[in-house]
Amino acid sequence: MPVNLLPVLVIPGENGDYSEAKIDSTPIIRFLEAEQPNRSVIPTDPVMAFIDYLIEDYADEWLTKGGCFTLGGRIREM
Incomplete structure (x- = not known):
């Protein structure tokens, strides 16, 4: 739910x-x-800050796309 x-x-x-x-x-x-x-x-180490940015961007922009496809059918059924 x-x-x-x-x-x-x-x-x-x-x-x-x-x-x-x-x-x-x-x-x-x-x-x-x-x-x-x-x-x-945000980490002070530049490498860790970059990895932090990549993970945050992936979670923010790309994981939501899968949720749209997964939940899209359920929303239409409601």
Whole structure:
């Protein structure tokens, strides 16, 4: 059964209003890295950072394609 869970980061604007929301892990990570440079989740070693990027990109962009084909038939049946 699918889980209705999506990472969302809502960013308050200068007036205290919530004018921006990020709903993808990559922009959320990049935003948090810029805001909190002393608490990085990206490896400092360039080779490890590259491997981290490849794994994240694969999971973010390519694993979802398989899910579309797998869940596509189930969604049409609903």
